[in-house]
Amino acid sequence: MNITRLALTLLPLLAFEAAAQGPKTLLGLTRFNPTIRQQSLNCQVLNQCPVPAMPAAANAFAGGIAWDPVRSGTWITNGRRIAKLDDNCNVQCGVFPMPSVTSATTFITGLETVDMFNQLWSVDNTGRIRMFTNTCPPQLVNSCQSMLTPTPAPNQRVTTAIGVDEGIGLVFLAYTNLSTGTSRIAINDLTNPCVQFEIIDAPQCLGTFGPITGLACDWDAQMLYASNGTTTARMNYAWNGSNLVVVNTTCCPGVAVLDPTVGVTIRPSRATSVGSSCNNGSCPNCPMIHTLRNDPVVGNMDFHLRVDGAFGNSFSFCMIGNNPCNAAGISIPPLCGPVLVGNYVGYLGPNLITGGPSICGNSAHFSLPLPPIPALVGDVYSSQAVNLCVGAGGSLGFAMSNCLSWELQGI
Secondary structure: OEOOOHHHHOHHHOOOEOOOOOOOEEEEEEOOOOEEEEEEOOOOEEEEEEOOOOOOOOOOOOOEEEEEOOOOEEEEEOOOEEEEEOOOOOEEEEEEEOOOOOOOOOOEEEEEEEOOOOEEEEEEOOOEEEEEEOOOOOOEEEEEEOOOOOEOOOOOEEEEEEEEEOOOOEEEEEEEEOOOOEEEEEEEEOOEEEEEEEEEEOOEOOOEOOOOOEEEEEOOOOEEEEEOOOOEEEEEEEEOOOOEEEEEEEEOOOOOOOOOEEEEEEEOOOOEEEOOOEEOOOOOOOOOEEEEOOOOEOOOOOOEEEEEEEOOOEEEEEEEEEEOOOOOOEEOOOOOOEEOOEEEEEEEEEEEEOOOOOOOOEEEEEEOOOOOOHHHOOEEEEEEEEEEEEOHHHOEEEEEEEEEEEEOEOO
């Protein structure tokens, strides 16, 4: 069975709930010496890497960060300039002046990707929400003025962060009183993002939480993360159809750092790998490395799987299972090794791989659009590449890759 259109037809029928295949993490952009700091959802700081060519944030509330699942990169802004980086802080896009921000007193204060629209959204200190294409560089599509207008001192209020729940259809905006150091979180409708219908208090973590500098929504778990630069609060919420209820709040201990963060975003969990490559017959001993080209996030209509290090004269298939990889697998002659996908349901391809400059230096890509259907979130799948090689005189052989387990996510 060919399942090239798996995401459109079969995925809703193949739901399998399982634990995440690799931990999600939180990413933050530091203010003074821009770095991307990574920490676990349980508050442990994991690592950080320096951001090239990005000046420090213009002030305490300027700046933002958002994960792009289409290209597996991190959008960042210091309030006036924007760039996108990979996991090692190599530049994927930019650094550019922030589009459509022309006033010297206007600063972008939050970023968010909206995967169902393939857009990058921002909010600034005046309460304006801008919608950009998720391209390099971003292009302005639309904008609207929220109800959170700035106020002057002695009760100076500005919007300082944005987050989106694409499952329910909510937009979260942080509204911070810079004079008192307190914040509230406005809740808007995703279909009309500048119209507010509710506002809630910021989380309490051993007293006043302080100014919110970042929001991130893990909507498949109904968790809203808020950061004040040194502490992160995790708010588990429920939706009753018309109002949001915060069920409980967990706070990380404050991190003693000299450089606070000016935004927070969620990096999706990564695929886990089982097994190794094999070959027989006319297939040479090539690496056959199977990876995901980007992230299995619901709404990513450009989701791709790939295999690298493949023989040039071959037809490449990608088997799909609707369970995680099976470490033992099933041996099916004349394949060179076991089928490791869990509960095989079909395949993508075949893709013809023609000869390249290296006998094993070839690749194949498999498209698997993931529609914006919230019910798909949490389903776990597995994939494994199989190549049919054609040798001299028409001799045949098989090569197989490792197996990947991956979870559909909503972030």
